[in-house]
Amino acid sequence: MSLFTDLAFEAGVVARSLADYLSGGALRLGVTGLSRSGKTVFITALVDNLVNGGRLPVLRAAAEGRIARVHLEPQPDDAVPRFPYEEHLAAIAGPERRWPASTRRVSQLRVTIEFERASAWGGARAQSLNLDIVDYPGEWLLDLALIDKSYADWSRETIEAARSKARAPLAGDWNAYLAELDPAASADEAVALKAAERFTAYLRRARDATYALSTLPPGRFLMPGDLEGSPALTFAPLPLDGGEIAAGSLAAMMERRYEAYKTHVARPFFRDHFARLDRQIVLVDLLAALNSGPGALADLETALDGVTHAFRAGRASRLGAIFRPRIDRILFAATKADHLHHADHDRLEAALKLMTSRAIARAEGLGAEIDVAALAAVRATREAEIRHNGEALPAIVGTPEEGERIDGQVFDGVAEAAVFPGRLPDDPAAALAGEGLALAEVDNSWRFVRFRPPMTQRGAPPPHIRLDRTLQFLIGDRLT
Amino acid sequence: MSDDRPRPRAFRLDDHRVAVDDARAPLAPMATILTEPEPAPLGDDPALDLAEREVEAAQGAGVAKKPRWSLATVAWVGFGGLVSLAVGLWVDSLIEALFARAQSLGAIAVAFAVLLIVGALGLLIREIVAVARQRRIAELHAALARARAADDREAARALVGRLAALYARRPETARARAEVEEARRAVIDGRDLVDVAERALLKPIDKRVQAEIAAAARRVSMVTAVSPRAILDLLFVAAQVVRLTRRVAELYGGRPGLFGFFALLRSIGAHLAITGGMAVGDSLLQQVVGHGVASRISARLGEGVLNGLLTARVGLSAMAVCRPAPFEVDKPPGVAEVAPFLFRKAKGE
Numbered sequence: 062m063s064l065f066t067d068l069a070f071e072a073g074v075v076a077r078s079l080a081d082y083l084s085g086g087a088l089r090l091g092v093t094g095l096s097r098s099g100k101t102v103f104i105t106a107l108v109d110n111l112v113n114g115g116r117l118p119v120l121r122a123a124a125e126g127r128i129a130r131v132h133l134e135p136q137p138d139d140a141v142p143r144f145p146y147e148e149h150l151a152a153i154a155g156p157e158r159r160w161p162a163s164t165r166r167v168s169q170l171r172v173t174i175e176f177e178r179a180s181a182w183g184g185a186r187a188q189s190l191n192l193d194i195v196d197y198p199g200e201w202l203l204d205l206a207l208i209d210k211s212y213a214d215w216s217r218e219t220i221e222a223a224r225s226k227a228r229a230p231l232a233g234d235w236n237a238y239l240a241e242l243d244p245a246a247s248a249d250e251a252v253a254l255k256a257a258e259r260f261t262a263y264l265r266r267a268r269d270a271t272y273a274l275s276t277l278p279p280g281r282f283l284m285p286g287d288l289e290g291s292p293a294l295t296f297a298p299l300p301l302d303g304g305e306i307a308a309g310s311l312a313a314m315m316e317r318r319y320e321a322y323k324t325h326v327a328r329p330f331f332r333d334h335f336a337r338l339d340r341q342i343v344l345v346d347l348l349a350a351l352n353s354g355p356g357a358l359a360d361l362e363t364a365l366d367g368v369t370h371a372f373r374a375g376r377a378s379r380l381g382a383i384f385r386p387r388i389d390r391i392l393f394a395a396t397k398a399d400h401l402h403h404a405d406h407d408r409l410e411a412a413l414k415l416m417t418s419r420a421i422a423r424a425e426g427l428g429a430e431i432d433v434a435a436l437a438a439v440r441a442t443r444e445a446e447i448r449h450n451g452e453a454l455p456a457i458v459g460t461p462e463e464g465e466r467i468d469g470q471v472f473d474g475v476a477e478a479a480v481f482p483g484r485l486p487d488d489p490a491a492a493l494a495g496e497g498l499a500l501a502e503v504d505n506s507w508r509f510v511r512f513r514p515p516m517t518q519r520g521a522p523p524p525h526i527r528l529d530r531t532l533q534f535l536i537g538d539r540l541t
Numbered sequence: 542m543s544d545d546r547p548r549p550r551a552f553r554l555d556d557h558r559v560a561v562d563d564a565r566a567p568l569a570p571m572a573t574i575l576t577e578p579e580p581a582p583l584g585d586d587p588a589l590d591l592a593e594r595e596v597e598a599a600q601g602a603g604v605a606k607k608p609r610w611s612l613a614t615v616a617w618v619g620f621g622g623l624v625s626l627a628v629g630l631w632v633d634s635l636i637e638a639l640f641a642r643a644q645s646l647g648a649i650a651v652a653f654a655v656l657l658i659v660g661a662l663g664l665l666i667r668e669i670v671a672v673a674r675q676r677r678i679a680e681l682h683a684a685l686a687r688a689r690a691a692d693d694r695e696a697a698r699a700l701v702g703r704l705a706a707l708y709a710r711r712p713e714t715a716r717a718r719a720e721v722e723e724a725r726r727a728v729i730d731g732r733d734l735v736d737v738a739e740r741a742l743l744k745p746i747d748k749r750v751q752a753e754i755a756a757a758a759r760r761v762s763m764v765t766a767v768s769p770r771a772i773l774d775l776l777f778v779a780a781q782v783v784r785l786t787r788r789v790a791e792l793y794g795g796r797p798g799l800f801g802f803f804a805l806l807r808s809i810g811a812h813l814a815i816t817g818g819m820a821v822g823d824s825l826l827q828q829v830v831g832h833g834v835a836s837r838i839s840a841r842l843g844e845g846v847l848n849g850l851l852t853a854r855v856g857l858s859a860m861a862v863c864r865p866a867p868f869e870v871d872k873p874p875g876v877a878e879v880a881p882f883l884f885r886k887a888k889g890e
Contacts, residue, residue, distance in 0.1 A: 116723070116727075118720065118723075118724050118727075118729070118733075118737045118741075119729060119733040119736070119737060121740075121870075124737065124740050124741075125740065398728075403694075403728040406728070440728075447552060449552075452547060454547055454550075456552075458554070461551070467549055467550065467551045468548065468549060468550040468551060470551050470553070472551075472553075476553050476554065476555050477553070477554040477555070478551045478552060478553045478554060479551065479552045479554065479559075480549075480550075480551040480552075481547065481549055481550050481551065482549050483546065483547070483548065483549035484546055484547070502549070505549075506546045506548070506549070507549055508549040510551065524727075526727075526728045527728070527729070527730070529733075530729075530730065530733055
């Protein structure tokens with residue numbers, strides 16, 4: 062980034078923070094997570110539990126009965142669509158009992174919490190807290206890692222990754238096409254289009270649940286949003302080998318488009334949604350990566366590291382709150398904790414802690430508070446014990462999704478089942494060792510099945526695991 | 542991956558070979574948690590904070606003290622035995638003498654003797670039960686503090702259940718107990734579970750205890766201010782302290798008998814002694830200042846305030862020692878919070 066664009070960018074951030082502050086300083090909660098980590102479900106459950114008075118015993122203000130009313134308000138940004146909370150809730154708690162479809166665009170919601178502050182001298186003071194929450198396609202998050210990367214660097218890394226042992230079988234088609242390409246040839250739209258197509262196809266394949274890879278930038282290739290077919294999306298990495306990029310060549314065209322992507326897609330996304338956060342929750346779906354194997358876990362680790370680099374963590378200050386907000390609390394949450402027995406939650410947390418240790422050390426060094434939790438915003442299962450051949454296995458009971466399979470059983474999405482998903486290793490490093498990918502069931506000592514949302518009573522928020530603890534950590538101090 | 546781990550598998554509930562037992566599974570068996578009561582010097586468990594170690598040291602000096610055979614104990618047992626024998630001998634000769642005088646008088650004397658034995662036995666059992674209950678509460682306190690510090694979910698589940706059982710005979714805690722029971726069944730971490738239980742069960746009791754302390758402090762300060770003789774003050778303060786201590790112990794669930802009460806007093810004394818140093822920063826300054834201002838208005842009034850403060854301090858120590866769980870959700874109350882009227886001098890209470 063040149064100095065000028067840097068300055069212009071910072072000025073933009075400051076201007077927006079100031080505008081936010083003047084319009085009545087809300088707490089901006091960043092809900093971060095790669096695709097399929099459960100951002101939409103988390104936001105929906107959070108809002109539902111607050112608005113409809115769910116059971117939140119660990120959230121202090123709620124347990125002490127100090128929350129008077131919670132309601133939704135029109136969000137401050139008129140240009141951003143509203144988060145379709147009612148629609149998502151109907152999908153989860155309605156008769157269909159399905160998880161919301163993957164998010165395709167940015168949306169926003171403002172929740173106002175009216176509460177009373179218990180003062181030390183007796184008496185109560187009415188207060189309110191505005192909570193701004195943003196939902197967006199998780200794929201776009203990967204673009205944050207691109208902001209500081211040049212085209213040459215990105216090309217080299219991406220091509221190396223595609224040729225690595227784990228990914229080579231997935232990228233065969235793309236690698237073959239790439240070998241024919243000559244970066245020095247004159248620019249040709251047809252070639253660029255074809256290259257982008259094959260590159261995108263490779264990324265899509267790698268994201269598939271069987272492989273569960275995560276480090277797949279640029280994000281818009283997977284979820285184009287309103288940019289479908291635009292020239293900003295018709296580029297691909299090229300083997301440059303450190304050579305100069307000649308004007309008019311294919312490489313020059315690709316580089317121009319890559320830079321355009323950064324300027325028009327990646328940077329505005331960061332500026333509008335990440336540069337001005339107060340609190341941050343990072344949702345991580347470890348279970349899919351655990352199903353796939355250590356290769357997918359390592360990949361997830363890289364992706365998380367790239368994303369958390371973009372956080373502006375640090376101790377909050379009064380002046381900073383006006384001009385340059387900092388994230389002073391970050392929670393790393395392993396989502397879908399209801400898919401395993403609670404006895405394994407500690408191990409899941411340990412694994413997440415190990416995988417995000419670099420990001421944690423960085424943020425703690427800057428003075429931010431960090432916590433790690435196993436979370437289920439909507440608890441789809443209940444716990445049970447299987448006694449089978451004299452063995453007692455801690456199990457979970459729920460309705461597995463259609464097509465899920467375990468131990469030779471294939472589920473139809475209707476029958477309930479008691480599932481023993483296996484045990485995670487005591488030492489989290491054991492799960493991360495190796496580089497296997499898309500492992501068969503026999504190669505792992507665990508298998509996590511996806512479940513359908515639970516049956517809920519009409520109007521009552523669905524059960525959850527540690528959603529209250531999460532809220533207490535993220536916003537509890539603002540409700541004292 | 543090792544092969545001795547059980548394989549992942551699933552059982553369909555509509556399978557005819559699968560039987561579902563939908564009865565609520567009993568929670569984990571109550572953990573037997575043995576705690577070593579610490580001698581009056583503070584324990585050095587790094588997981589616990591200073592205030593908690595002080596409370597435990599104080600409990601160790603009284604309510605949770607292990608019976609130990611010292612020379613004094615041996616001597617007292619010997620003396621007690623001799624006294625009982627003497628009493629027995631006297632009763633025996635009395636009954637014999639009465640029988641010699643008239644058959645009916647002897648029969649009446651036997652009946653009275655039986656009543657005496659039954660009553661004394663009853664008293665003895667009640668004392669033993671009271672002391673054991675007190676000790677149990679102190680152990681629960683220590684175990685809860687450790688489970689919370691270690692974030693131990695299973696231990697917290699069992700202990701919180703015991704805490705709720707302590708108040709099972711009090712109808713006004715029905716809702717709180719239901720809340721705690723629900724939290725035990727949900728997946729909540731150990732630390733949070735202990736906090737939930739403390740908030741639900743103990744906070745309402747804390748309020749009542751604080752009201753008791755405030756009432757006692759107010760009574761003491763007013764009576765001292767108007768009483769004509771110093772000895773009357775002393776008696777009144779002593780009576781109020783005894784009454785307050787018993788009341789605090791009762792509210793928290795450990796009704797002390799006579800011996801239990803002595804143990805409790807020892808604990809309170811130890812707690813006052815240990816935390817006395819802290820009071821300098823905490824409230825002694827205010828006490829001195831408050832006293833100074835008050836005594837300028839009137840010497841009697843100043844004395845009343847001082848006695849009130851003393852009563853409040855004893856009450857707070859009793860609260861810390863009798864409470865079945867450590868103060869974690871909120872800070873323990875100070876003198877200024879329970880008896881703010883002692884510091885408002887202008888009104889001249």
